[in-house]
Amino acid sequence: MQTIDALDATLRTYLEADQTRQVRRAYYFAEQAHYGQTRRSGEPYVTHPLAVANILAGMHMDHQSLMAAMLHDVIEDTGINKAAIGRQFGDAVAELVDGVSKLTQMEFESLEEKQAENFQKMALAMARDIRVILVKLADRLHNMRTLGVLPAEKARRIARETLDIYAPIAMRLGMNAVRMEFEDLGFSALYPMRARRIEAAMRKARGNRKELVEKIRHQIESTLNQEGHKAEVIGREKHLYSIYQKMRSKNKSFSEIMDIYAFRIIVDSVDTCYRVLGCMHNLYKPVPGEFTDYIAIPKANGYQSLHTVTKGMHGVPIEIQIRTREMEDMANNGIAAHWLYKSDAGSAGGSHARAREWVQGLLEMQQRAGNSLEFIEHVKIDLFPDEIYVFTPKGRILELPRSATAVDFAYAVHTDLGNRCVACRINRRLAPLSEPLQSGQTIEVLTAAGARPNPSWFNYTVTAKARTNIRHFLKNQTREDSVALGRRLLDKALGDAERALDELAENTLEDYLGHNGYAGIDDLLEDIARGKRLPAVVAQQLLGGSEDTALKRREEGDAPLAIRGTEGFMVSYARCCRPLPGDPIAGYLSSERGVVVHREACRNLAEMREKPERLIPLRWDENVEGDFPAELRIEVENQRGTIAIIATRINSMGVNIEKISTEDKDYQFTYVDLELQVNNRIHLARIMRRLRGIATVRRVMRVTNQPRAGNQRNAS
Template sequence: MQTIDALDSTLRSYLQPDQSTQVRRAYYFAEQAHHGQLRRSGEPYVTHPLAVANILADMHMDHQSLMAAMLHDVIEDTGIDKSAIGDQFGDTVAELVDGVSKLTQMEFSTLEEKQAENFQKMALAMARDIRVILVKLADRLHNMRTLGVLPTGKARRIAHETLEIYAPIAMRLGMNNVRMEYEDLGFSALYPMRARRISAALLKARGNRKELVDKVRHQIESTLEQEGHDVEVIGREKHLYSIYKKMKSKKKSFSEIMDIYAFRIIVDSVDTCYRVLGSVHSLYKPVPGEFKDYIAIPKANGYQSLHTVLMGMHGVPIEIQIRTREMEEMANNGIAAHWLYKSDSQSASGSHARARQWVQGLLEMQQRAGNSLEFIESVKIDLFPDEIYVFTPKGRILELPRGATAVDFAYSVHTDVGNSCVACRINRRLAPLSEPLQSGQTVEILTAPGARPNPSWFNYAVTAKARTNIRHFLKHQTREDSVALGKRLLDKALVAQDSGLDQLSDTNLADYLQQNEYAELNDLLEDIARANRLPTITAQQLLGQSSTETESDSDTQAAPVAIRGTEGFVVSYGRCCHPIPGDPIEGYLSSEKGVVVHRESCKNLGDMRDNRERLVALRWDDEVEGEYDAVLRIEVENRRGMIAVLATRINSMGVNIEKISTEDKDYQFTYVDLEIQIESRVHLARIMKRLRTVDSVRRVSRVTN
């Protein structure tokens, strides 16, 4: 069992004596606070915070982080509050402890929601002080090491959460040693049988490979020694979880994965890295396309190294990583390497700056997310970046995850650029916004003042920032659309009662909103637009009438509501009859879809006439915008290539085809059903006229039901 004395001697090797004394004081405070509490293993509870502090001491963390590690469970598990810790050890330590503590006072409907809320709180604390996450990572690491004493179900849940959230965070912060231990411990807890089998196979393979590994290492060492390089060559072995992931993703057997031999070469300077690269390339032939320079362009987490793959003796592939001692330290401990805490006012460089930038991005996501579950989904997307590097037209490099598109690029430049993006140029050629970007490309975004995000961008936006901003913008737009439509519907219902929204007294309106628990009028109008409240009944209640008094009144006394096509999600168009501008229309208030527009002659509308209070008189506005779906049935001769001819003719008119289907009429003729996007009845008539001029087209008609 670790002791405070052993920890103290470690701390005195790199901290000031008064700082290590403060850590010891925090230990005694925690020991007293947790007095009588035991861990599941039967040990005194204080052994856990002591072990967490030891993990941080191995990373050479500062004294405040170590004090927070000692006290991190005090708020949650004892009667001591944040202010008491602040009085004893200062506000900074109290803030750190509070950031790491879980939310215990709140009730959550699901376990997922609780985990998401906890992480959201931790993200906010991280934005104030990045050390919060380092204490939390050390806390989780010790919990993973002692997972064996927990019930299987709980252990599996913690292991799953660690692999899903905490291992990627450690990776993002460049803490490779912590990440690898998380992954191996999590893998063993989730899949004990698989872990045991791979571990046994690894031990067996190690014995078989030893001779060849030693021979390759000796060749590399002697070649570099002859050239005067002072280097350290280490044989690098894959850990269990990375072997398992590779076997699963590449669908390869264990023997195929273990065919690759890996070495790490540690040198004294950046200049030597490139000299050593030349030496190993002259020793063995490099594999084309496998060289990566992460020194010139570091990874998002600050990782730096040269990577190359060589074809060694007997045709065996050899992976080589070349880096300096500082880069090795950074690769293993990331942001915790040579920790020197800097306040926000001071400039931070390297991994500190990158980590702070990532946390700022988290904070922005958190502010725009609708709820904690939505936020944690965005974080998961953001935590698995396999980076590509693209250039802005001015030569600035941007890091994006693999599979990112121009939409992701636009939002990474600035939120406003993303929101007003209309097109892009990739390497000076116009390209679709959905095209995945490749490393080295130059991307230029074209914007327009009136442009707005498109819901279809969700299908190919990859980054959390892009998806969060698109969702936020569309939600905001949807509310504006709903309020505007709700106002028109309620006003129309009030006009039918010889009144109007502007004629209602403020007192009556305020009383009605209060009785129905609406914070403001806009909330009521939004509910009306979404058909959660019927405008006719709401109008009657606002005027103090009962529904029976106005049964004889007809809605036709008021002017129909005008549909402009810009209402957004609160107005949808019946898939049964495909109404288009120019058609006589009527609306039905659906509690799921808001106002659904149908043609007056639609058969389905006839079935809805029993609920007259849900029917709304509609008309098309004089200035209608947007495109609408229409279905054409074309009777054609059975000839090869006819669909291609029809598609080409429609495409030449600049019309989008949404769907094509065919149905044989008889041996001589076929029906081709085309769903196309048009602007009005006149536009549709023009398209039908052009299609009738195609040879072998016998009849063109519009399908309405």
Template sequence: MQTIDALDSTLRSYLNQEQAQQVRRAYYFAEQAHFGQIRRSGEPYVTHPLAVAGILADMHMDHQSLVAAMLHDVIEDTGIDKLAIGNQFGPAVAELVDGVSKLTQMEFSSLAEKQAENFQKMALAMARDIRVILVKLADRLHNMRTLGVLPQDKARRIARETLEIYAPIAMRLGMNAVRIEFEDLGFSALHPMRARRIAAAMRSSGGNRKELVDKIRHQIESTLEQEGHEVEVIGREKHLYSIYSKMKSKKKSFSEIMDIYAFRIIVDSVDTCYRVLGCIHSLYKPVPGEFSDYIAIPKANGYQSLHTVLKGMHGVPIEIQIRTREMEEMANNGIAAHWLYKSEGQSANASHARAREWVQGLLEMQQRAGNSLEFIESVKIDLFPDEIYVFTPKGRILELPRGATAVDFAYAVHTDVGNSCVACRINRRLAPLSEPLQSGQTVEVLTAPGARPNPSWFNYAVTAKARTNIRHYLKHQTRDDSVALGKRLLDKALQVFDSGLEQLPAEQLQDYLQRHDYAALDDLLEDIARGNRLPPITAQQILGELAAGLLEPPSRDSQPVAIRGTEGFMVTYARCCHPIPGDPIEGYLSSEKGVVVHRERCKNLAEMREHRERLVALRWDEQVQGEYMTELRIEVENRRGMIAVLATRINSIGVNIEKISTEDKDYQFTYVDLSLQVRSRVHLADIMKRLRTVGSVRRVSRLKNEAPLRRPKQGASR
């Protein structure tokens, strides 16, 4: 257990006497504030903030961060407030402590919401001062080291949160040593038996590996020494969680994962890195496609190194990383390496600049997110470990997560470019917006004035920035659509009572809006479109005389509401029956989803008829626009290349295939299920007619999800 005297001797090695003394004073302040509080392990509570400060001292953090580490639980667990800390240690420290403190004064509906709100608050504090996250990571690291004293369910919850959020954040900030410890401690808490077995297997294989590792290291050192290079060669050991993850993702056994030997070569300069690379490639044969230059193009967290994979003696694969001493420090400690906090007037180094850019991105996401749970979902999406590097037409390099598409690229260039993109060129050829990008490609986004984000982009946009901006834009754009649809629904409901929205007295309508806390008529209409208010009941309430006692409204068949296909998010088309223009349809008012359009004979709609007040009579408008999803089942002979033949025929008609799957009917025939975008039933009939002309096609039918027609009972009149 660390003491304040041991910490003080570490501090005096890099801080001046006054700064070290202030950290000591913060310790005594925390000791007094936490007096009488005991940790679950039985130790005095002050041992925790002391250990957190010790972790930061090992990173050579500045004195304000260390003072904040000493006091980080004072606001949350004692009666001392932010103002008192500011008076004692200054406003900068008070802001740091407040940023790390949890939200203890608010009530939350769930534990997930509480965690999300806490992280959201911390992200806002990070935007003001990035040291907040470093104090928080040190706090979490000590909690993970002492996880064994907690109840198993709580320990597992903390371990899962650490693996999902804090380990990726440490990686994003380049703090590799912290990340590795987070992952190993979290893995041991979540899967103790697997961790023990892998650790035992590593110990038993250690003796066999040592001889070969020493032989490879000696060869590398001798070759480089002959070339006049003074280097340090270190054998890299894989950590527990890394081995487990690779075994799981690559479906390989422990022995296959451990067959790879990894070394790190530390040199004196960038120029030497490339010279050493040439020497290594002359010693062993490099594996094609396995070389990465992170010195010329650093990772987002500032990581720099040359990576190569070689075939060594007896065909043994060897992973080599070549980097300078400074790069080694950056790889292990990231933004905390050689910490010297920069004020706004001074220029931060590249790592700090990248970290701040990432935090500013978090801030933008937070501002556009609907709530804290949506925000933390976006953060998790954003913490991708693998990156690709693509080029703009002018040669600018953009870093994106693996699996990113042109939509992600467009939003990475600028939000306005993303909102107005309509197509893209990848390496000068037109390509779908949904095509995953590869490193080294040049991407050009084509935009059009008046274009707007498509809801289908959610299916393939992977970056948090793209998804947040799409969601934000569509939320604001749907208001006009909602108001227009709500007006049509209310008008239809009023027609039943021989009235209409235009015929209502203004004072009667205004009285209704005031009584129900609506600032304007548009707010009421939007609520109706979203399904939060039912049109028949709203119409009855507005017409005061009906509410006063008229039980049965006049019987009058009103015209169904016309669906035009331009209503946006407030009209959704049921995936169970896939209605298309020309189908008889009916609607169901769903809260927050608006009108959900079903085919009249849909099985699911039959179950909803108990709630008749939510059903809406619908018809397709004569000028209906857009393309609509539908599903076909094609029965074909089992023959090689049949799917390619069908896809070619459909492509020649100019129809998009969204999804394709197969299911064997028997040894002779196979079902091919297709999801297509069509304009109408006439268009669909034309497609089905052309598919039936393909050789080996036995039957083409549409998947409908229909309820069977009710047949009259025997003996009943017809």
């Protein structure tokens, strides 16, 4: 069992005497606060915070972090509050403790929501002080080490959460040693039998490999000594979880994974790293395409090293990592090395800056996310282990997850650039926004003043920042569209009574809003557009009438609302009948979807007439704008090249084909189904006339997709 005296001895090696005394005082405070409490193992509870402090001491963390480690469960598990800790140990320590503490006073609908809310609280605290996450990681690490005393179900849940969230965070912060221990402990808890079998196989393989490992290491050391380089050569073993992941992802056997021998070479300077690389490529034949320079281009978490793969004796693959001592400490401790090298403004400080930048990104995500569950999903997306490196036109390097597209790149540069992007150039070549990027490419984003995010971008964006900002923009845009449509609907309803919204007395409107629980007029208008309140009823209530009067007025007939085609997300066009400008139309006020436009003859609309209060008379505006979806079914003779002729003729008219498919009618004829974007009914008729002029075309029909008994498609 660890003791405060043993910790004290460790702290004296790098902290001042007064700081060590403060840590000891925090320990005694925690011991008294947790008096009578025990761990599930039966040990006094204070052994847990003491162990957490020991983990942080191993990273040479500052005295305030160690004090917070001692006190991190005091707020959550005892009657002592944040203010009391602040009075005893200062506000900085109190903020750290509060940041790590869970939300215990709130009721949550589910365990997932509780976890998400707690993580969101911690992320906000991290934005104020990055040390919060370091204390939390140390706390989670000790909990994982003592997982064996918990019930199996709870242990698996904690292990899963650790692998999903905390191990990737440790990797994102460059804390490789913590990340590997998280993964091995989590793997053993989730899949104990698999872990035991791989561990036994590793022990056996280690004995078989020992002689060859020593032989390779001796060759490397001898070569470096001959060239006058002082270096430490370490045989590097893969850990359990990485072996398991490679076996699964690459579908390889254990023996195939273990056929690779890995070594780490630690030297005194960056210059020596490159010289040693030359020695290794001279000693063993390098494998083309397997060299990566993370010194010139560090990973986002500050990791630096040279990676190469060579072929040794008898064709044995040898992975070699070459780095300096500082880089080795950075690889193991990551951001915690900022405190280890706090007197040095070099690489460790750069890692700290990168970590702060990442946490600020988390804060931005949190502000734009709809709720805590959505936020934690974005965080999971953001914790990608694989990355690519691409360049801006000015030569700036950006790191993105593998499979990222130009939209992800645009949002990584700036939110406004992402919101306005319309196309991109990859290495000066025009390319679709959906094309996955590759390392080393130069990306140029093309923008337009009136452009805005497209919902289809969700199909090919992978970064949390891009997805959060797209969702945030569309959500706000939907609200603006809703408010505008709600105002038009209410104005039309008031206009039937020869009144207007702007003419209503201010106190009348305020009384109505207050009585119905609305903070402002925009909230009411949004509810009207979303179908939660009927415009005719609201209008009648504002004018002092009853709901029955409003519905009676509706039945007597209203002036139709003009559809312009620019209403945005809250006016949609029914897929069942595909209405086009020129078709007689009517609308249905749907809950959440707003106004859904149907053709007047649509069978689905006839069924909706059972709710006349939701039907809205509509007409097309004289200056209707935009393109509208239409569907055609063409019966053609089975001749080679017919579909190409159809596509060419449609393209020659400047019409976009959204979708094309075929269905055999019989051995002689085939149906070709097309989805097009057209301006209006006349435009569609012109296209149909041109298609009928093709020799192999027998019939061209407009499809309305209206359900009928025995026939799912109706053509007119």
